[in-house]
Amino acid sequence: MADFIQCGLCPHHCKLKEGQSGFCKARSCIGGKVVSLTYGEMAAFHLDPIEKKPLYHFYPGSRIFSAGGFGCNLRCFFCQNHEISQHVSHGQYVTPQQMAAMSAENDSLGICFTYSEPLVWYEMLMETAPLVKKQGGKVVLVSNGIIEEEYLNNLLPYLDAANIDIKGFSEEFYHQHTGGKLEWVLKTVEKLAAKVHTEITTLVIPTLNDSPEEITALARWLAQLDMPIAWHLSRYYPMYKSNIPATDMGHLRVLWDQVKDILPYVYLGNMPGGNTTCCPKCGRDVIRRDNGIRMETKDSKCPDCGQLIWGQGLR
Structure with a gap:
């Protein structure tokens, strides 16, 4: 008899001994079963503009109740939310019913699962999302996209929109800098884009994923999906363990100019300008x-x- 149990939620497939936590820090083997260590623990919440997700083509101008738990199944040294993604702690305890009620207040569009990596908070998503849908709200996911297909299929019927981070467009980048695999993410993007409103964010980091060749290759991959996609090229700032200087705004504009004719909707994030939607036909x-x-x-x-x-x- 094996002295471990395997977590099937994401492709890491962590083999956990009793009391051991997985790569995401949010799941553990307790009593011979994989359980969530963060169930009900809300690390952060706020009523945000939908544009902050960023979602530019989904109910523009609306606000949405946004909530996140702890943990992440990546290890990005440049993480922008490392305080809650790379640590597990106690937050404000909430039930799915309470979160659903909060999502219906203050003219909120619904609920957005965001901030850390919501997919490792899976049980909370699966129990809260149906309640939000039942009361007429929208359900939005902001994620790194790393999840096994079976679990994604269970969640898909409740999702209205998603923004997925494609952090770079090479397996080398993912292996060296995130602890994940690009193929895992692309598979999720293909699945989501065919079913729900999908937008993509890429944090452009100098010397790591900012070459014109890599950015162009990613634009062409998104274009071949044969369905509308909005792409946010976001300016990076030094965070967590990274001391790489911030992305040069001029370089980001050059990259935007290079791909704007490949995809109809490309935006620049975390910097002035580049956030206007133009008609792809007449401009x-x-x-x-x-x-x-x-x-x-x-x-x-x-x-x-x-x-x-x-x-x-x-x-």
Whole structure:
């Protein structure tokens, strides 16, 4: 008889002995079963603009109750949320029913699971999401995309939108800097994009994943999905264990210029400019994000040429 049990939630497939925690720090073997160490422990919560996720084509201008637990199944040395992703602690205890109730307050669109890695908080997602849907709310996921297909399939019927981090476009980058595999993430993106509203974020880190060749290759991979995708090229700042200087804004604009004709909706994040939605046919500004959100679409179309602007919740 084996003296360990294997966690099947993500492709790490951690083999856990009694009392041992997995790679994500959020799951353990207790009593011969894999259990969540963070069930009910809410590490952070806030009412956020949907654009902060970032989601630019999903109910622009709305706000959504956002919550996250502890732990992550990656080990990025540049992590932007390392205080809760790389540690497990006690947060504010909540039940799924309480979280669902919070998601219905203050004109919230619904609930967004975010901040750390929500997929390792799986039981909370699976018990909360149906309650939110039942009361008419939307369910959003912001994730690194690392999960086994069986578990993703169980969650998919409750999801309305997702933003997935593709942290780099090489297996070498994922192996050296995250402890994961690119193929795991791409598989999830393909599955999600075919079923729910999906946007992608890439944190552009100098010398690691910022070559024009790599960024162009990722743009072409996203384009071949043959379904609309919005891509956020986000400016990196030194965090956690990284002392690499912040991404040069000029270089980020060069990368944007290089891929904007490959994908219809490409944005620059964490820096001024680059957050306006333009009509992919005639180039007119149709959604402006400066001091508030100004939608100039008409029936979700460009008012000048009639081109349909991809998204949900546009007027």
